[in-house]
Amino acid sequence: MTSRDRSDGHDIVRRTPGPAELNPKQHARRRRAVTLVLAWGTPVVLVAAWQIAAGYGSIDTRFFPAPATIWQAGVRSMQDGVMTDAITATVEKLLIGYGIGVVAGVALGLLLGLSWIARSALEHTLVALYTLPKLALFPVFLLLFGLGSLPQIVLVGVTVFFIVILATTAAVLSVEQGYRDAAAVFGARRTQLLRHVIVPAALPAVATSIRLTAGIAILVIVGIEMVSGDSGLGYLIFQRSQVFDPATMYAGVIIAGVIGVAFTGLVSVALKFAIPQQRPRLRRS
């Protein structure tokens, strides 16, 4: 803490311990409490303001129904099974498409990173295909895979795949030569090099792409459900807006958001445990 005072012509600057130094524990506790209150307070205040504004009629409840109305519509659609069916359908497509995209992306990315022959053959083609908007290919997927969920799963998978494969290839290529040498000196074979060096060294960068694509996968699945097919949250949201049931529509939007947060959160936590040097430890032994 710095204080100033002036006495007979001198300007005295005093540096002394502040609250953070005098009572660090209490200071930290207070800081945490304030952070918590503010973080939760902001959305609560916003929702409350929305509710009050709707109650006083200062916003048009035909387009922006009150939070309480949305809550009721959400509960109702859960009870009659409309919402639960939509959630199940979306989550199922998401998990299958994302899972296939990640696994194929990582596997082929490793291959591309390790083999210059595979890289020479495929890299340029993959980069060219990557820049192609996958949504523009959706009609082709419809022709190939019919009208059901399959083309949507493929779209999610393909979107995820391209990002993960390019990130994995780059990650493998950027593994420091020194690490490879350190294993090679001891006579490591290709599979051992992969296990002891390449995979763990590339993992943090690969994990970033896996985390990013979790969010992208949700955007893609909900988005494509709006324009195609007859299942899932995207379909529900769009269809409810068409039949003028905004409360259920908003409930669908909120649930899609919650699924997004939960899914990306789960993926992040899982990845944290997969990276040894970053693995959270409860207590060091």
Next chain:
Amino acid sequence: MSDNVIRATGVTRTFVTRRHTVHALGPVDLTVQRGQFVAIVGPSGCGKSTMLRIVAGLAAPTTGELVIDRTERGTPLCSMVFQDYGIFPWKTVLANVRMPLDIAGVPRRQANATARDWIKRAGVTGFESAYPATLSGGMRQRVALARAFVANPEILLMDEPFAALDAQLRLVLQQELLRVWEAHRRTVLFVTHAIDEALLLADRVVVMSSRPGRILDDIEVPFARPRTRAVRAEAEFGALEDRIWRLLKGEVEEREHAHDVA
């Protein structure tokens, strides 16, 4: 005494890039006897690390031949201590030290026991489950030393292992290396640019010229083993240090001058 482990004849190494060709090393003729501790000193960029990489099989000679005569089968030919990047941040200390044994396919239980033994000898006991990020630079190099010895290699290669450490830590680790090596003798090729380090540790000091590196001198170090820091105080230590420095001085100055012109 003709029990030579390494025999290099006319070894050179040339790096070709798109723009130009760099003649980095040689021709070098060098023989190393079994169990000898050989230090290679020379100015930066003289190809001494390249020489080590050729012995390790990480690089091939452009011309010439390097023959390694191994007596033991089943143990790895080489292990190497690097200046950095040597130990893996994603492995615990125990897993790092155990790695050569894992690669050799030693059963886990036995490998753990051997690794723990070397961790103890290198003075890192208590840190077995720690990750390198939580260790100091000196501790990491101790781990690297333990890992180099654990595999029981025919030839131990060290590429400026203490160059990144501060001066005091260096003294400590030189002492540790002396202690461990004198108890477990094997052939060592030790690259350094510190003349005193070379004289303290080695049986023989090979002095190399600036690029392309050739052997300027090959000096037998007369001090008795076991050695301690005290040899630095001997008159002959100073004399040898001076002799090597005279050789290198010209090389270094010439290089500096070349830089000025360029």
